[in-house]
Amino acid sequence: MKKTKTSYLLKGTPSILLVLGAGFVMASSADIRAALGMGAAVLVSMLLSSFVISLIHKKMPAYAKLPAYLLIITGFVSLISMFMQAHFHTVVDMLGVHLATLSVSAVIFRDAEEVADHFGKRYCAKTALVTGVFLTVIMAVCAVIREILGNATFWGKPIAFLEPYKISALVGAVGGYIVLAIVMAVINKITGLHHHLDENENKEDECK
Amino acid sequence: MKKILVTTAILLAIVLFFGAAMYALNLYTGPIIEKNNAGAAAGELLEVLPEGGAFEELNIAELGLPEAILKAHKETAGKGFVFEVKSAGYGPDMIVRVGVDAEGKIAGSKCIQTNDTFKKEPELDNKYNGQTLETFAPVLIGGATMTSNGYGDAINFALQAFVLVSGGELSDDVVLEGLLPTVAPAIVKPVALENVTGNITKAFKAANGAGYAYIISAGESSYLAVVYATGVCKVYDVEGNDVTEANAAVADEALAANETVDFSETVAAMLVAKFADATEITAIEIDITSSALYAASFKSGENTYYAIYSRPLSYEDSAMDIVTVIDENGAIVKQIIKQMAFGHGVEYMPGIKDFIDPSAPAFGAYLDKFTGLTEGTLSDDVLVTGATVSTSAVKTATKDAFTVFNSIKGGNN
Numbered sequence: 001m002k003k004t005k006t007s008y009l010l011k012g013t014p015s016i017l018l019v020l021g022a023g024f025v026m027a028s029s030a031d032i033r034a035a036l037g038m039g040a041a042v043l044v045s046m047l048l049s050s051f052v053i054s055l056i057h058k059k060m061p062a063y064a065k066l067p068a069y070l071l072i073i074t075g076f077v078s079l080i081s082m083f084m085q086a087h088f089h090t091v092v093d094m095l096g097v098h099l100a101t102l103s104v105s106a107v108i109f110r111d112a113e114e115v116a117d118h119f120g121k122r123y124c125a126k127t128a129l130v131t132g133v134f135l136t137v138i139m140a141v142c143a144v145i146r147e148i149l150g151n152a153t154f155w156g157k158p159i160a161f162l163e164p165y166k167i168s169a170l171v172g173a174v175g176g177y178i179v180l181a182i183v184m185a186v187i188n189k190i191t192g193l194h195h196h197l198d199e200n201e202n203k204e205d206e207c208k
Numbered sequence: 209m210k211k212i213l214v215t216t217a218i219l220l221a222i223v224l225f226f227g228a229a230m231y232a233l234n235l236y237t238g239p240i241i242e243k244n245n246a247g248a249a250a251g252e253l254l255e256v257l258p259e260g261g262a263f264e265e266l267n268i269a270e271l272g273l274p275e276a277i278l279k280a281h282k283e284t285a286g287k288g289f290v291f292e293v294k295s296a297g298y299g300p301d302m303i304v305r306v307g308v309d310a311e312g313k314i315a316g317s318k319c320i321q322t323n324d325t326f327k328k329e330p331e332l333d334n335k336y337n338g339q340t341l342e343t344f345a346p347v348l349i350g351g352a353t354m355t356s357n358g359y360g361d362a363i364n365f366a367l368q369a370f371v372l373v374s375g376g377e378l379s380d381d382v383v384l385e386g387l388l389p390t391v392a393p394a395i396v397k398p399v400a401l402e403n404v405t406g407n408i409t410k411a412f413k414a415a416n417g418a419g420y421a422y423i424i425s426a427g428e429s430s431y432l433a434v435v436y437a438t439g440v441c442k443v444y445d446v447e448g449n450d451v452t453e454a455n456a457a458v459a460d461e462a463l464a465a466n467e468t469v470d471f472s473e474t475v476a477a478m479l480v481a482k483f484a485d486a487t488e489i490t491a492i493e494i495d496i497t498s499s500a501l502y503a504a505s506f507k508s509g510e511n512t513y514y515a516i517y518s519r520p521l522s523y524e525d526s527a528m529d530i531v532t533v534i535d536e537n538g539a540i541v542k543q544i545i546k547q548m549a550f551g552h553g554v555e556y557m558p559g560i561k562d563f564i565d566p567s568a569p570a571f572g573a574y575l576d577k578f579t580g581l582t583e584g585t586l587s588d589d590v591l592v593t594g595a596t597v598s599t600s601a602v603k604t605a606t607k608d609a610f611t612v613f614n615s616i617k618g619g620n621n
Contacts, residue, residue: 056218064215068222075226079233086237089244 021107025139026176027098032155035143037091039136041080041099046108046128049073054124074103107131138187142179146170253281253290256307256316260287266373273372276365278303280373286310291369292320295362302329302358306336306366312374314339317363322355332359341367341382345400357397381410381423383446384432391444392434394418394499396521406461416521417469418501422462431455433462436496437469471502475517478531478544483508489515492616498608503616513541516612518605530602532578532609538617543578545602574599583610 021042028038049072060068081099085092092099102108148154150170152162169175253263260283268280279292288309295302303321308314314336319329328349335347344367346360368386371378378386388395398412398421409430410423419436431451432444441459443452452459472491479486489506492514502517518530529546577590586606592599 059214059218061211061215064219068215068219071219071222071226075222075229078226079229082230082233082237082241086240086244089241089248 021105021135022177022180024098024102024105025135025142025180026173028095029139029142029146029176029179030150030171031094031147031153032140032143033091034094035139036136037084037088038095038099038102039132039139041077041084041102042105042107042135043128043132045073045076045080045102046132047125048076049108050124050128052076069109070104073108077103077108107135138180138183141183142176145179145183146175150175252305253307256305256318257283257288257290257309258307258316259283259309260290260307261285263290271373273369274365276362277369280369282373288315289370289373291366293362293365293369295358295365302355302362304329304359304362304366306363308366308370312340312367312370313337314363314367317359317366319359328355329359332356336360336363339363339367341371380430380446384423384430384444385410385412387432387444387446387448388412388421388434391432391448391450392419392421392442392496394436394496394501394518395421395434396499405465407458408461408465411465413466416519416527418519420462420466422465424458424461426455426458431458433458435462435466436501438471438496438502439463440493440496442496471517472504474529475502475504475515475531478529478546479504479506479515479533482542482544483513483533485509494612494615498611499605500608500612503612505616512536514613514616516609518608520601520605528598528601528605530605532606534609534613538582538610538613540578540581540606543575543602543606545575578606581606583607583614586610 024038029035049069052072053069056068057065077100081092084099144154148159148162149167151168152159152166167175170179250260250263254260262284263281264284266280266282266289268277271280273280276294277291278294281290283289288307290305290307293304293306295304301321302319305318305320306314307316316334317336318333322329331349332347332355339345341364344364346356348356368378368382371382388398394416395412395414395418397415399415401411401413404411404422407424407426408422409425412421414420417437419434419438422433422435424431424433429445433441434444435441441452441463442450443455443458443462445451472489476486476489479489483506486506486508489504492503492505494500494503499518499520500516501519504515504517506513506515513536514534516532516534518532519527520530521527531544532540533542533544535541574592581590586603588603590599590603590606
C-alpha cells in the first residue's frame with residue numbers, strides 16, 4: 001500500500017479508524033475531566049515529540065531511531081505528567097498509571113515514527129493537531145455517555161434524579177469498550193471515513 | 209564511525225536535554241506537588257477531626273504507644289490527634305481512623321480497611337463521637353458482633369493513645385482493664401456493672417456467664433481480681449503478674465461480691481443425656497487460662513473419660529454450652545453442645561436452620577465430625593460456611609479442652 005499524506009491525515013484519527021489507543025481511551029473516559037486531561041496530554045506530547053523527531057530524523061540511522069524516539073516521547077510525557085501533577089492533580093489521580101503509559105502509546109509513536117519521519121515538521125504538526133483534537137473529542141463523547149449514564153454525575157457533580165437508573169457497568173472496562181465501539185460505529189456511519197479511505201487506497205493500488 | 213559518533217551525540221543530547229528540563233521543572237512543580245499531597249492526606253484526617261487544620265505525623269516508635277496504633281498525626285494548632293488503629297473484627301485486618309479532640313473526646317471515626325463479609329463497619333462510623341476514655345461504652349450493631357467489638361477496641365486504643373501522646377499516663381484502672389482479655393480469656397465480653405461497693409472501683413460481668421472481674425484498690429495499688437463462676441479467684445497486678453497468694457484480702461473481697469455458679473449440675477445433665485451409664489462424675493480443679501471453665505472425670509462402662517466444659521459466646525451474645533468428652537488416649541469420644549447460636553447467620557444460610565434443633569440430622573452429623581479427633585488432628589474441617597463465628601467458637605473450645613486435658617494428665621497425652 002502506498003503511503004500518502006491524505007491517508008496519514010485521515011488515518012491519524014485513532015480510535016475511529018485504526019483503533020489505536022483504545023486502551024487508554026477506555027481508561028480515561030469514565031470521567032469528562034479525565035478525558036479532557038488525557039486528550040490535552042496526548043495533544044501536547046504528540047506535537048512536541050513529532051516536532052523534535054522531525055528535526056533529527058535525517059541524522060539518525062535506522063537502528064537508533066526506536067530508542068531515540070522512545071527517549072523523546074518518554075521525556076515529554078514525563079514533563080507533561082510533572083506539570084499536570086502540580087496543577088491538575090485530581091485528573092492525574094483519575095488517570096493513574098495510564099498517563100505514564102502514554103510514553104509507549106502506539107498513537108504517539110505512530111505519529112513520530114511514520115509521519116514525522118516521512119513528511120517533516122510542518123506536516124507532522126498538522127497531523128498531531130488533528131489526531132490530538134479528534135482523540136480528545138472521541139474521549140469526551142465517550143466520557144459524557146459513561147459518566148452520566150454509568151455514574152449519574154457530570155464533571156464529578158451528582159445528578160440526583162439519575163442515581164436510581166445508573167448503569168454501573170458502563171464505568172468499568174467492558175462498559176468503556178462497549179461505549180467506544182458504539183461511538184466508533186456512529187462516527188463511521190455519519191462520516192463514511194472508512195469507506196472513503198478504502199476507496200482511496202484501492203485507487204492508489206490500481207494506479208500502481 | 210562518524211555516523212556512530214553523531215548518533216551517540218544526539219542520544220546524549222536528548223538525555224541531557226530532558227534531564228535538565230525535568231530538573232528545572234521539578235524546581236517549580238516539586239513544592240506544589242508536595243503541597244497537593246499534604247492537602248490530600250490532611251483531607252482524610254479532617255474527616256475525623258473536622259476542627260483541624262494542618263497536621264504533622266508523629267513518630268509512634270518513640271512514643272511507646274500500644275502496638276495497635278499504626279499511625280498518629282498531631283493537629284499543629286493543638287486541636288487534637290488522629291490515630292490509625294489496627295483491630296480484629298470479623299477478620300484480623302480492620303483499620304479504623306479515629307480523631308480525638310484536645311479534650312480527649314472522640315471527634316470522628318471511619319473504618320478505612322476491613323474484610324467483614326457483611327460490610328457493617330460504615331454503620332459504626334462516627335457513632336462514638338463525644339465519648340472519652342472515662343465514659344467509653346461499646347456500641348453494638350445487630351448481626352455484626354465481632355465487627356462491633358473490633359471497632360470498639362480500636363476506639364478504646366485511640367483514647368488510650370491520646371492520653372499517652374498528651375504526655376499523660378494511663379491510670380492503673382485502664383491498664384488493669386486492658387489486661388482482662390490476656391489474663392482471663394474465659395471472661396468473654398465483660399459488661400461494666402453500675403453499683404460497686406467497698407474497695408471495688410470498677411466491676412464487670414462476663415456476658416457468657418463465666419464470672420466477674422473487679423478493679424480493687426488496696427492501699428496505693430490497684431489490682432485486677434477475676435472471679436470465675438466456679439468460685440476460683442485470681443488477682444493480677446498492673447504488670448499482669450498473678451499475685452493471688454500475696455493479696456488474699458483482695459481475693460476475699462472479690463469472692464464476696466457476687467455469688468458463684470456451680471457448673472457441675474449443668475455438665476452432669478449434659479453427660480447423662482449422652483452417657484446413660486455415667487458414674488463417678490468427679491470435678492477436677494483446673495487452672496483457668498482459656499475458655500475452658502470446668503472439668504470432670506467420669507466412668508462409663510469400664511472406661512474413664514474427661515469432660516471439659518466451655519461457654520463461649522457467638523452471634524448476638526448468645527452463649528453455647530459445650531462439653532468435650534475425651535478418652536484416656538486424648539481422642540474425642542463425644543462432642544456435646546446444648547445449643548448452637550447463629551444469630552443473623554440463620555437468615556443468610558437457610559441450611560443452617562437445621563443446626564438450631566439439636567435433634568436434627570444435620571446437627572448430629574456436625575457433632576459426629578469431632579468424634580475421634582485428637583489435638584493433632586483438629587482442623588478447620590469443623591468449621592461450617594455461613595456459621596463461621598459459631599463453629600469457630602466451638603473449634604476454640606475444643607482446642608482449649610485438649611489443653612486442659614493435657615494439664616490434667618500432667619502434660620503427658
